[in-house]
Amino acid sequence: MIDSLIVKNFRCFESLELRDFARVNIIVGENASGKTALLESLFFGAGGSPDMALRLRGWRGVEPLVQLARSNDLYSTLWQELFFNHDTRRRISAEIRGSAGNNYKVEVFYGGPESSRLPLNGGLVSKEPPLLRLITFKGRDAAGKPFEVTPDITPAGLGPLATGEGAPVLFFSSTIRPPATETAQRFSNLRKEFKHQLLVDAVVNEFPIIKALDIEIESGTSYIFADIGGSRKERLGMVSGGLDKLVNILIGIQTTPQGTILIDEIENGIHHTKLEGLWSLFRQFADTNDTQIFASTHSWECLKAAQSVIKQHVADFSLIRAKSEDKRPSIQQFDGKQLLGALKQGGEIR
Amino acid sequence: MAPQYAFSEERFILCEGDDDKYFLQALIKQRGLPSFQIRHTGECNEKGTGGTGGFLHALNGIQAISGFDQVKGILLVTDNDRIPSSFKSMQRIFRRLSLPKPNNPTDVLTICGKPGALLLIPHHNTPGDLETLCWPAIVEKWPNANVCVPQFLQCTGADKWTKPASINKAKLRSAIVGNHEKDPYNTLGLLFKKGVLSTAHNCFDDVAQFLSDFDRMLGILAFA
Numbered sequence: 001m002i003d004s005l006i007v008k009n010f011r012c013f014e015s016l017e018l019r020d021f022a023r024v025n026i027i028v029g030e031n032a033s034g035k036t037a038l039l040e041s042l043f044f045g046a047g048g049s050p051d052m053a054l055r056l057r058g059w060r061g062v063e064p065l066v067q068l069a070r071s072n073d074l075y076s077t078l079w080q081e082l083f084f085n086h087d088t089r090r091r092i093s094a095e096i097r098g099s100a101g102n103n104y105k106v107e108v109f110y111g112g113p114e115s116s117r118l119p120l121n122g123g124l125v126s127k128e129p130p131l132l133r134l135i136t137f138k139g140r141d142a143a144g145k146p147f148e149v150t151p152d153i154t155p156a157g158l159g160p161l162a163t164g165e166g167a168p169v170l171f172f173s174s175t176i177r178p179p180a181t182e183t184a185q186r187f188s189n190l191r192k193e194f195k196h197q198l199l200v201d202a203v204v205n206e207f208p209i210i211k212a213l214d215i216e217i218e219s220g221t222s223y224i225f226a227d228i229g230g231s232r233k234e235r236l237g238m239v240s241g242g243l244d245k246l247v248n249i250l251i252g253i254q255t256t257p258q259g260t261i262l263i264d265e266i267e268n269g270i271h272h273t274k275l276e277g278l279w280s281l282f283r284q285f286a287d288t289n290d291t292q293i294f295a296s297t298h299s300w301e302c303l304k305a306a307q308s309v310i311k312q313h314v315a316d317f318s319l320i321r322a323k324s325e326d327k328r329p330s331i332q333q334f335d336g337k338q339l340l341g342a343l344k345q346g347g348e349i350r
Numbered sequence: 351m352a353p354q355y356a357f358s359e360e361r362f363i364l365c366e367g368d369d370d371k372y373f374l375q376a377l378i379k380q381r382g383l384p385s386f387q388i389r390h391t392g393e394c395n396e397k398g399t400g401g402t403g404g405f406l407h408a409l410n411g412i413q414a415i416s417g418f419d420q421v422k423g424i425l426l427v428t429d430n431d432r433i434p435s436s437f438k439s440m441q442r443i444f445r446r447l448s449l450p451k452p453n454n455p456t457d458v459l460t461i462c463g464k465p466g467a468l469l470l471i472p473h474h475n476t477p478g479d480l481e482t483l484c485w486p487a488i489v490e491k492w493p494n495a496n497v498c499v500p501q502f503l504q505c506t507g508a509d510k511w512t513k514p515a516s517i518n519k520a521k522l523r524s525a526i527v528g529n530h531e532k533d534p535y536n537t538l539g540l541l542f543k544k545g546v547l548s549t550a551h552n553c554f555d556d557v558a559q560f561l562s563d564f565d566r567m568l569g570i571l572a573f574a
Contacts, residue, residue: 319414334414341411345394348356348416 001292002098002167002260005045009083009090011037012329022318022336024283026306027296028350029322034329035296036060038322039171039262042294044082045094046260047166048106050137050151053082054161059173070153072133078158079135082108101258102167106139142167168259170252172245174268180237183248184215184222186255191215199250202285206277207243242269246278253285253293261286266295267302275305283309283316294320300350307343314340319349357417359387361564364408365427366391367400369480370471372539374427374561377549383561386425402428402436405443413462423568424461425561429479430470431515436477440468458568465568469560481518484538487551488525495525502528 004019012034029035040056057078068074080086092108110133138148141164149160172178190196200213212227218235224247225233237244245268252261270278286293297303310317317336322329334342342349363386365371371390378386391404399407405426412418430436437455444451450460455474459466468474472483489496499521503509508520526541527534541547549558560567 321414321416332419334411338411338414341407342414343411344396345407345411345415346354346396347411347414348354349414350416 001258001290002042002046002096002102004097005042006093006095006097007041007045008093009087010041010044010092010094011082011084012324013037013041014084016041016331018320018331018333020318020333020335021292021294023286023292023313023316024279025292025294025318025320026303026339027294027320027322028298028303029296030324030350033322033324034331035322036174036264037329038320038331039264039294039296041094042096042260043169043171043262044106045096046102046104046169047142047163048092048094048104048108048137048139049161049163049166050135050149050158051161052166053079053108057081059171059176061175068153068158070132075132075134075153079108096167098167099258101142102260103144104140104142104167106137106163108135108137110135137163139163141165168256169262170256170259171262172249172252172264174265177237177245178248178252180223181221183251184224186251187213187224188215188222190251190254195254198288199247199254202250202281203243203247206246206274206281207240210239210243213247240269242271242274245269246274246281250281250285253282253291254289256291257289258291260292260294263293263295266297267299270302272301272305275299275302276308279306279309283313287313287316298350300348303343303349307340310336310340310343321349355389355393355415357387357415357421359385360420360422361386361425362421362423363388363425363427364391364394364405365389366402366404366429367539368392369537369539370427372543373480373484373549376542376545376547377554377558378561380549381558383558384564386561386564402439402443405440406446409443409447409449409462418462421464422570423564424459424464424466425469425564426461426466427469427471429515430472430474430477431479433475433477436470437468437474465570467564467567469557471557473556477514479515479518480538481515481522483553483557484522484547485518486553487547487549488522490551491547492525492529495529498528499524 002021007013007016027035027038044052076088080088082092083090088110095105097103132153134150134152136148136150140146143165145164147164149163151158151161187196190199203213204210209228210226211229214225215222216225216233224236226236226239227233228239236247249261249263267275282293314336317339319334319339321332323332361384363374365374365388367390371388374388390400391408392398392400394404394408428436428440441451452459452468455468455470471480472478502524503520508517511517522538526536530536
């Protein structure tokens with residue numbers, strides 16, 4: 001479990017320090033208030049690395065394939081959105097503290113070593129390539145080992161991108177589904193340890209249309225297939241996008257024990273009649289696997305659907321509200337009791 | 351399913367029921383008093399539990415409702431049915447909410463982290479309720495109420511009821527029923543809301559003064 005998050009100069013947060021998280025933390029707030037940035041802060045704080053920075057760009061809608069050239073402009077474009085106000089003179093710091101395996105700290109800054117003059121394309125370049133102003137990721141990984149990496153553009157590409165061992169965190173973006181093969185692999189891992197039945201039973205119970213879940217290969221790729229009682233199994237994503245998302249997250253929770261699951265816009269693709277069951281399953285799975293959840297939502301229906309689950313497990317929940325006043329983001333935190341009280345009286349809490 | 355409530359004003363009144371709410375809204379409007387957002391306890395839970403007990407539901411979790419951080423002062427308005435038991439029941443609510451308990455009805459309070467106050471109606475030294483407070487205005491509006499209503503209550507035996515609050519309510523309802531042909535079912539609060547009853551009577555002066563002094567009393571003069 002993550003107990004605290006300390007962030008400086010990352011995304012829209014100049015300085016942010018949060019603590020007292022619960023098992024299930026619901027994040028609300030208007031558009032552009034910093035909800036997703038908060039999830040990204042947790043993600044980055046749990047394993048900030050050049051690779052992770054590039055993945056965050058992808059989740060924010062930037063094309064993943066970057067045409068690399070040895071130019072300071074292109075190089076700095078890769079990282080500048082990480083910095084508060086895009087001010088790359090600042091030093092980013094992101095840190096999580098928590099139970100064993102959930103401690104990580106990274107600082108990101110310019111001002112480390114300059115790159116060497118490596119010729120690109122075997123000397124096809126007529127003039128010498130410029131010196132790059134390089135960024136450095138320095139910190140202490142989840143195993144307590146110090147790391148320092150300075151990605152450079154070399155003939156082999158951009159690297160190094162990895163730091164040390166990150167805390168166990170999965171991020172479910174609102175727009176991008178995890179690769180089907182990755183989910184199938186995780187499901188397969190559960191099957192190998194005979195841990196999949198809990199998931200299958202939960203899904204079958206909540207969605208009676210599903211009779212069973214299995215892994216099948218299609219065009220050489222592994223997918224989760226569902227038996228829906230017809231003459232052939234269907235790829236889960238073909239049965240229902242919402243159901244596919246739900247299964248993805250449940251598998252994520254089960255395969256990330258003592259870790260953290262970050263979910264952006266949890267309600268997307270889920271019918272309102274299923275939302276209460278979703279909260280119940282997520283809390284139950286998180287509790288069973290000692291996993292922590294941070295989930296953002298815009299939906300009042302989704303929050304209201306959580307009420308009965310919160311009532312039964314009030315200590316397991318908290319509310320985090322992102323606000324933006326005069327373009328300055330701020331975060332408010334409320335415990336499960338306050339969240340429940342506000343929900344019970346029909347209060348607007350988003 | 352739409353959310354029902356968010357805070358939009360800097361001053362907030364939490365009262366016991368519709369009648370209090372409509373009366374206070376009319377008083378504030380007609381006398382040009384500082385604006386308050388007003389909600390009654392029955393609106394603060396799905397079961398519609400109003401009255402004093404409803405304060406518990408209404409204050410529990412209030413901090414998490416949007417806009418609460420902009421609230422600068424909270425006023426709790428309740429009937430002073432019996433002295434001192436009405437005040438003591440409010441003390442119990444504070445204790446159950448783990449809030450600093452008021453020692454006197456006139457104390458400046460801290461309610462969910464905000465400065466606050468208690469307004470006992472008709473007055474912290476006078477037992478009664480909104481009906482008690484309004485009776486002089488009712489008599490001014492319908493002078494026959496002073497004669498006919500006591501006779502009616504005597505005839506039915508209601509004047510011997512053990513609960514003073516019930517006698518007060520019976521008295522006031524009888525006056526409305528017998529004098530408001532247009533809709534005898536109208537409640538006290540609705541008559542204020544519709545302007546049938548005015549808040550100009552001097553029986554309301556103390557309450558108006560209290561609301562007028564609210565900022566100064568709580569030391570929150572520096573409203574933006």
